[in-house]
Amino acid sequence: MTAAFSTFPAPASDGMLLACLACGATHEPALVYRCPSCGGILEVHRPLAPSGRWRRQDFVADAVTLGEGDTPLREVSPGLVSPAFAGRLFVKDETRNPSGSFKDRLVAAAMSRALALGAGGIVCASSGNAGAAAACYAARTGVPAIICCPEATPHGKLAQIRAYGATLERVAGHYGHSFRRAQDIAAERGYANLTTTFLNPFGVDALRLVGQEIAEALDGTPDWVAIPTSSGPLVKGVHQGFLDRGRALPRLVAAQAEGVDAKQIARRLVEETLTDA
Ligand SMILES: Cc1ncc(COP(=O)(O)O)c(C=O)c1O
Ligand SMILES: [Zn+2]
Numbered sequence: 001m002t003a004a005f006s007t008f009p010a011p012a013s014d015g016m017l018l019a020c021l022a023c024g025a026t027h028e029p030a031l032v033y034r035c036p037s038c039g040g041i042l043e044v045h046r047p048l049a050p051s052g053r054w055r056r057q058d059f060v061a062d063a064v065t066l067g068e069g070d071t072p073l074r075e076v077s078p079g080l081v082s083p084a085f086a087g088r089l090f091v092k093d094e095t096r097n098p099s100g101s102f103k104d105r106l107v108a109a110a111m112s113r114a115l116a117l118g119a120g121g122i123v124c125a126s127s128g129n130a131g132a133a134a135a136c137y138a139a140r141t142g143v144p145a146i147i148c149c150p151e152a153t154p155h156g157k158l159a160q161i162r163a164y165g166a167t168l169e170r171v172a173g174h175y176g177h178s179f180r181r182a183q184d185i186a187a188e189r190g191y192a193n194l195t196t197t198f199l200n201p202f203g204v205d206a207l208r209l210v211g212q213e214i215a216e217a218l219d220g221t222p223d224w225v226a227i228p229t230s231s232g233p234l235v236k237g238v239h240q241g242f243l244d245r246g247r248a249l250p251r252l253v254a255a256q257a258e259g260v261d262a263k264q265i266a267r268r269l270v271e272e273t274l275t276d277a
Helices: 103-116 129-141 155-163 175-189 201-206 208-217 233-244 262-275
Strands: 017-020 042-045 073-075 090-092 122-125 145-150 167-171 224-229 251-256
Touching: 042 201, 073 208, 090 208, 103 122, 103 129, 103 201, 122 129, 122 175, 129 145, 129 155, 145 155, 145 175, 155 167, 167 175, 201 208, 201 233, 208 233, 224 233, 233 251
Parallel strands: 122 145, 145 167, 224 251
Antiparallel strands: 017 042, 073 090
């Protein structure tokens, strides 16, 4: 595939490597989604900036950002909290992101890296928010985008994806089928895969900023952080962000919707790790 968009500048993160969580092997940054040696999940490792702090520009390039992140941490007024709750409650308002969810952080970073590595288009499997984010940033950068959504995706999200001008593919079956379809499209077309389910290491890495921002906004470490969770990259990001800022870790609660079958997600990740090696 021609590197149609290779003139996009890379984010300022020289010295970055992809490290495998399973075998520890390191690899140069590339559009790869599993460890080339063993098929394990890849994580971004990079030297800390000379300032000793991570900055947004370590994760995204100016050409790709839409001003995502740095969202407000608002205190919920005591009248709205159960009288049985003695503490203070804060909400991180991720709906302030350009397409309306924290997925914008992930997509901005993954898209920045994809374009710097010469991807000619992007594909994303999503049950809504990630697809909207990918379509939004594709519109910003002018790259072709294909979004694969399961049948049960809410109509509002489908309308948002279409409104941004992306090609929408509705895939029969559950999310796993859309996930597989996006992998096939990425392989066939040489498109970058921006799917957010522990697939794109550059995107998952950017979620560290969520933890960093919460740590910065509060004087100490909160007792608990409850995190809306599907497959878990956001939980990882919050955890790592507190470590990045040298803070003690809060107790993390991964709050999943009742219908989510965590065991099935774990099984799928293992299966995909083994079959994609
Ligand atoms: C609004 C919202 N919250 C939380 C999640 C869960 O994200 P993760 O896959 O990082 O667990 C999603 C993922 O689709 C989402 O759209
Ligand atoms: Zn490996």
